[in-house]
Amino acid sequence: xxxxxxxxxxGRYYDGMTSRAHRVVLxxxxxxxCLEGEVQRREPLAQVRVSERTAHAPRKLTxxxxxxxxxxxxxxxxxxxxxxxxxxxxxxxxQQSWRAVVTAFGALLLxxxxxxxxxxxxxxxxxxxxxxxxxxxQLGQGLLGVLDRRVFDPTKLTAARRAAxxxxxxxxxxxxxxxxxxxxxxRHSRIGPNAFALPxxxxxxxxxxxxxxxxxxxxxxxxAHELGHLHERHLTRRxxxxxxxxxxxxxxxxxxxxxxxxxxxxxxxxxxxxxxEQEADDYAAAMLRRNxxxxxxxxxxxxxxxxxxxxxxxxxxYLASHPPSAERLERLRRQLR
Ligand SMILES: [Zn+2]
Numbered sequence: 001x002x003x004x005x006x007x008x009x010x011g012r013y014y015d016g017m018t019s020r021a022h023r024v025v026l027x028x029x030x031x032x033x034c035l036e037g038e039v040q041r042r043e044p045l046a047q048v049r050v051s052e053r054t055a056h057a058p059r060k061l062t063x064x065x066x067x068x069x070x071x072x073x074x075x076x077x078x079x080x081x082x083x084x085x086x087x088x089x090x091x092x093x094x095q096q097s098w099r100a101v102v103t104a105f106g107a108l109l110l111x112x113x114x115x116x117x118x119x120x121x122x123x124x125x126x127x128x129x130x131x132x133x134x135x136x137x138q139l140g141q142g143l144l145g146v147l148d149r150r151v152f153d154p155t156k157l158t159a160a161r162r163a164a165x166x167x168x169x170x171x172x173x174x175x176x177x178x179x180x181x182x183x184x185x186x187r188h189s190r191i192g193p194n195a196f197a198l199p200x201x202x203x204x205x206x207x208x209x210x211x212x213x214x215x216x217x218x219x220x221x222x223x224a225h226e227l228g229h230l231h232e233r234h235l236t237r238r239x240x241x242x243x244x245x246x247x248x249x250x251x252x253x254x255x256x257x258x259x260x261x262x263x264x265x266x267x268x269x270x271x272x273x274x275x276x277e278q279e280a281d282d283y284a285a286a287m288l289r290r291n292x293x294x295x296x297x298x299x300x301x302x303x304x305x306x307x308x309x310x311x312x313x314x315x316x317x318y319l320a321s322h323p324p325s326a327e328r329l330e331r332l333r334r335q336l337r
Pocket of ligand 1: 229280
């Protein structure tokens with residue numbers, strides 16, 4: 001409360017020592033609470049506590065010596081409080097902390113940004129390693145189901161052709177121990193040449209990519225690259241990262257649809273980091289070397305993709321998800337030298 005007003009509030013005064021009620025009228029004058037009636041008392045407003053508003057009891061004023069004033073009715077006191085500019089403690093605290101809230105929100109954004117750039121990739125790798133295989137499997141199977149409905153038709157490759165590719169890749173030793181179990185999944189694609197590995201261990205290969213490459217050992221190089229993604233759990237990491245961002249969006253903006261809707265699109269329009277692609281390329285190169293297959297076949301993959309990129313203006317999703325082939329080729333050639 002502050003200042004003064006003509007308003008009067010009839011009520012009872014208790015001296016804090018006996019239970020006797022004294023009839024008084026409360027006024028505010030010159031920054032002081034003035035009681036008149038059976039008791040006369042003046043106190044600076046700063047030394048009077050006003051209890052907070054509750055649904056049940058009227059407010060009361062308490063003095064430093066624990067004496068207190070209780071109004072007969074709640075309305076006149078509320079009017080007096082309002083007229084003298086009284087603010088509830090909670091409101092005052094909130095207004096004081098508003099600056100703190102803004103600061104904290106800024107700090108939160110900073111933490112999110114830093115987390116997105118630096119902590120999230122590391123965290124995603126950690127979570128990916130801890131994630132039970134069964135969960136990854138479900139994640140991948142769910143994705144394959146969505147993709148089958150949206151962009152894939154059954155493969156048109158002959159059973160013999162599929163068996164030949166499957167066996168040839170099965171006979172190749174991975175470049176290092178601990179390669180994850182995988183299965184090749186052949187599909188006819190409505191979106192062109194494509195190959196990618198799902199967290200379930202499904203390595204999806206489209207008919208169009210097999211036909212485009214012609215060279216079967218280049219197909220094996222492609223599969224080795226995808227096995228590399230699988231071994232490094234790149235997609236799982238990427239999905240976790242993407243989900244965390246969507247989940248953060250859900251928390252911040254209260255919209256869960258992006259979290260659910262985002263997964264298949266994320267799998268299709270996947271953009272691995274350049275490091276992830278280089279890891280997979282190196283993995284493929286090491287796998288070919290280990291199995292006595294010339295790196296020329298990996299080169300064949302890159303040059304074929306480069307030609308495709310040149311012939312069509314906009315790259316299909318698989319190509320969009322990979323660094324420019326010329327760059328990968330250049331990198332591979334540096335290694336060959
Ligand atoms: Zn890749």
